[in-house]
Amino acid sequence: MKRWLAVLGVGLMVLLGPWTVAQADHLKADFALFTEEPTVADQNVICSCVNPVGKPMGCQIKITMGNRADLGGVAGFFRTTYNDLDFVDYPIPTGTTVNITLASGQLADRAVKVSGDGTGGSVLVGQMSAESAHEPRCCTTPAGAADCQTFPIP
Numbered sequence: 001m002k003r004w005l006a007v008l009g010v011g012l013m014v015l016l017g018p019w020t021v022a023q024a025d026h027l028k029a030d031f032a033l034f035t036e037e038p039t040v041a042d043q044n045v046i047c048s049c050v051n052p053v054g055k056p057m058g059c060q061i062k063i064t065m066g067n068r069a070d071l072g073g074v075a076g077f078f079r080t081t082y083n084d085l086d087f088v089d090y091p092i093p094t095g096t097t098v099n100i101t102l103a104s105g106q107l108a109d110r111a112v113k114v115s116g117d118g119t120g121g122s123v124l125v126g127q128m129s130a131e132s133a134h135e136p137r138c139c140t141t142p143a144g145a146a147d148c149q150t151f152p153i154p
Contacts, residue, residue, distance in 0.1 A: 059132030076122030
């Protein structure tokens, strides 16, 4: 009888006891589309990775850009500009797509901007996305407008 009560007591503790389940925080993501198609002609796309108080946070940024020959694009490049205003020009032949994954999270790269090479060059169409434990922010700047978010982030 004592054994049965002990088993029942342990069983009740297992079923009704205070349990905490460890779980990973769900990642949050955002994205923005970018097109230099003549009827749209976006200026740039920006993703930022800062926490709610404006400090850099770790995140992953993905860029996919294609150069559309059927829209008049020629061999050119697209520019990735980092928050510290360093930049990299990636060559992109017509009819091709480039995929880039960046690790971000320091002061220098807490925001990243992608833009094209201007009139007469490539005609880019693509997207940029960011994924992080906090809320990243991505947006597209239309032609002739100010940047869709503060860039560089002070």
